[in-house]
Amino acid sequence: MSLFTEFMILLTVAGVIASAYVALQRLFWSPLSKFPGPTLAALTLWYEFYFDVVRGGMYIWEIKRLHDIYGPIVRISPYELHISDPDFYSEIYASNSRIRDKYSWKVKSGDSAQAMGFTVPRELHRERRQAVDRFFSIQSVAKLEDIIQEDIERLCARMEHYKQSGKVINLTDAFLALTMDIIQVYSFGESSNLVDLPNFSPEWRLTIMGIMSKTALINHCGWVAKIHLSAREKTVSRLTDEASILVMAASETTGRILAIIVFHLSRRRDILEKIREELRAVPSSTEKASSLHDLERLPYLSGAVKEGLRLHGGIVARSQRVCRNEALHYGGFTIPPGTPISTSSYFVHRNPKIFPKPSEFIPERWINHNETYSLDRYLVAFGRGTRNCVGRNLGKAELYLTVSKVIKRFDFEPFETTEDDVDIGRDWYVPQPLKSSEGVRAIVKESN
Numbered sequence: 087m088s089l090f091t092e093f094m095i096l097l098t099v100a101g102v103i104a105s106a107y108v109a110l111q112r113l114f115w116s117p118l119s120k121f122p123g124p125t126l127a128a129l130t131l132w133y134e135f136y137f138d139v140v141r142g143g144m145y146i147w148e149i150k151r152l153h154d155i156y157g158p159i160v161r162i163s164p165y166e167l168h169i170s171d172p173d174f175y176s177e178i179y180a181s182n183s184r185i186r187d188k189y190s191w192k193v194k195s196g197d198s199a200q201a202m203g204f205t206v207p208r209e210l211h212r213e214r215r216q217a218v219d220r221f222f223s224i225q226s227v228a229k230l231e232d233i234i235q236e237d238i239e240r241l242c243a244r245m246e247h248y249k250q251s252g253k254v255i256n257l258t259d260a261f262l263a264l265t266m267d268i269i270q271v272y273s274f275g276e277s278s279n280l281v282d283l284p285n286f287s288p289e290w291r292l293t294i295m296g297i298m299s300k301t302a303l304i305n306h307c308g309w310v311a312k313i314h315l316s317a318r319e320k321t322v323s324r325l326t327d328e329a330s331i332l333v334m335a336a337s338e339t340t341g342r343i344l345a346i347i348v349f350h351l352s353r354r355r356d357i358l359e360k361i362r363e364e365l366r367a368v369p370s371s372t373e374k375a376s377s378l379h380d381l382e383r384l385p386y387l388s389g390a391v392k393e394g395l396r397l398h399g400g401i402v403a404r405s406q407r408v409c410r411n412e413a414l415h416y417g418g419f420t421i422p423p424g425t426p427i428s429t430s431s432y433f434v435h436r437n438p439k440i441f442p443k444p445s446e447f448i449p450e451r452w453i454n455h456n457e458t459y460s461l462d463r464y465l466v467a468f469g470r471g472t473r474n475c476v477g478r479n480l481g482k483a484e485l486y487l488t489v490s491k492v493i494k495r496f497d498f499e500p501f502e503t504t505e506d507d508v509d510i511g512r513d514w515y516v517p518q519p520l521k522s523s524e525g526v527r528a529i530v531k532e533s534n
């Protein structure tokens with residue numbers, strides 16, 4: 087036997103022994119071995135890989151199936167637990183006094199690992215977060231309401247052309263263009279004016295190019311360059327990461343939620359008419375567009391916005407939290423510190439005990455809710471705790487201002503668009519419909 091053959095045999099034997107050790111460790115000696123779940127998921131990350139990478143964002147559906155079999159707490163990988171219990175959400179996504187780190191394995195793959203949303207340790211995240219929080223406060227958003235209104239007005243002008251020509255409009259692209267324009271102006275002082283481009287420039291490639299073209303601006307103008315950070319935190323690559331994530335986080339979520347709301351309202355004319363009635367009663371709505379403050383008080387409009395947020399889900403990805411020092415207790419189990427745990431918003435928003443007929447668009451549920459608890463407690467589209475959405479005030483403002491302005495002026499007749507185009511098909515961090523979807527398309531008409 088040659089030396090090489092002997093070496094290969096030794097290597098194989100060592101490999102088999104090491105694999106057997108890892109398998110035994112994961113199945114029997116790991117602190118997670120007592121948690122329910124499939125053996126294959128406990129043994130290897132290839133289980134998750136198959137559903138999320140090979141089949142493209144489908145692990146969420148497998149996790150749903152596993153909860154049906156194993157109950158509310160499931161070990162979904164060698165290292166991770168998933169909990170489907172709306173009342174445990176705030177324990178995982180806890181606020182200040184309790185340390186919640188992000189899961190380093192999950193964020194290391196992101197190109198933008200230096201961005202706030204991908205920052206693992208709580209302390210560094212806090213430094214980054216404090217630097218931007220005030221730019222997205224209610225007061226800051228209110229000051230910039232006119233900018234948002236101007237962009238919505240430009241979109242309405244485009245819609246007017248679609249109405250006159252009878253051409254089909256792709257509302258998903260239109261609203262993505264709008265939200266992209268707003269966040270660019272808001273953050274950098276100028277935008278790519280995607281709303282004015284033919285077909286609203288649907289190519290993601292163009293979006294990325296838009297982001298890249300803005301990175302140089304960061305050093306010279308806009309709030310990103312002004313933020314209070316230590317020199318270490320002000321490197322160009324760090325701020326570029328932050329800016330890229332910001333633009334994507336702000337546009338993809340808000341744009342798609344707008345398309346979902348407008349689609350459903352086109353099929354719920356009773357609700358549409360009630361919102362129009364509400365809008366007619368808002369004093370400022372005759373001349374200047376209605377202000378955010380007034381709009382948020384309208385029950386049916388709020389119900390529609392909340393249903394859009396609920397059905398979309400915000401970020402359906404399992405955004406894991408790691409309790410650094412604290413053991414959590416759930417259903418008789420003790421979850422050891424250091425374990426990545428998550429609850430996807432999908433499992434809160436689609437819980438039939440809290441939201442009966444969970445897949446249906448029912449704005450009335452937010453008005454007629456007469457339980458002792460507030461339903462808002464279970465609306466987690468913006469996340470919770472120290473790492474909730476920094477742009478939630480801006481996002482909400484865009485939703486209220488856009489829906490109210492657009493539906494006051496236009497009717498939308500869905501064109502070759504069904505529930506499948508708005509419902510969650512897969513989890514690509516943000517929810518996406520199935521690949522076959524061409525977005526929400528409609529014919530624009532004069533409002534009745």
Ligand code: HEM
Nearest residue numbers: 202203335336339340400401405467468469475476477481
């Ligand atoms: C209606 C629209 C929006 C929804 C539903 C939404 C949802 C979310 C959620 C659920 C998170 C938490 C992610 C996690 O746990 O890892 C988040 C984080 C974040 N969002 Fe939003 N978002 C929206 C709009 C915006 C806007 C307009 C901005 C722009 C300013 C923005 C910027 C961010 C950033 C930077 C983070 C990371 C925050 C951190 O880690 O501290 N989002 N968003």
